[in-house]
Amino acid sequence: MDISGYVGAALKSLRQQAKLSQEELAHRATLDRTYISGIERGRRNPSVASLQLIVAALELSLDKLFIKARQLADRDPTTAARTRRRK
Numbered sequence: 001m002d003i004s005g006y007v008g009a010a011l012k013s014l015r016q017q018a019k020l021s022q023e024e025l026a027h028r029a030t031l032d033r034t035y036i037s038g039i040e041r042g043r044r045n046p047s048v049a050s051l052q053l054i055v056a057a058l059e060l061s062l063d064k065l066f067i068k069a070r071q072l073a074d075r076d077p078t079t080a081a082r083t084r085r086r087k
Contacts, residue, residue: 003069005042006076010068011054012040018058028057 015025015036022040026033031053038044039054046054048062055065 003066003073004045006069006072007046007051007065008040008042008044009072010065011036013072014058014060014065014068015040020058025054025057029053 015022018025020028022036023033026036029036029050031050035044035046035050036054039046039050051062051065055062
């Protein structure tokens with residue numbers, strides 16, 4: 001299953017759970033706020049190094065981010081339909 005389209009949504013959800021603004025997360029991760037915004041909107045394809053900075057700023061692991069992305073993908077009926085067609 002391709003979860004790449006859900007990483008941004010997962011990041012946004014985890015950021016909101018931590019009650020952080022994009023600006024505060026960006027500051028903690030030493031990244032630009034517009035970069036965080038781009039990831040959350042699916043406009044940017046972050047490197048693993050950037051994701052590591054972000055999850056460290058959230059005091060989480062990459063596993064947690066990818067698990068959340070997988071959960072979002074599993075809940076999306078359009079993803080389920082695409083997965084069934086591929087089999």
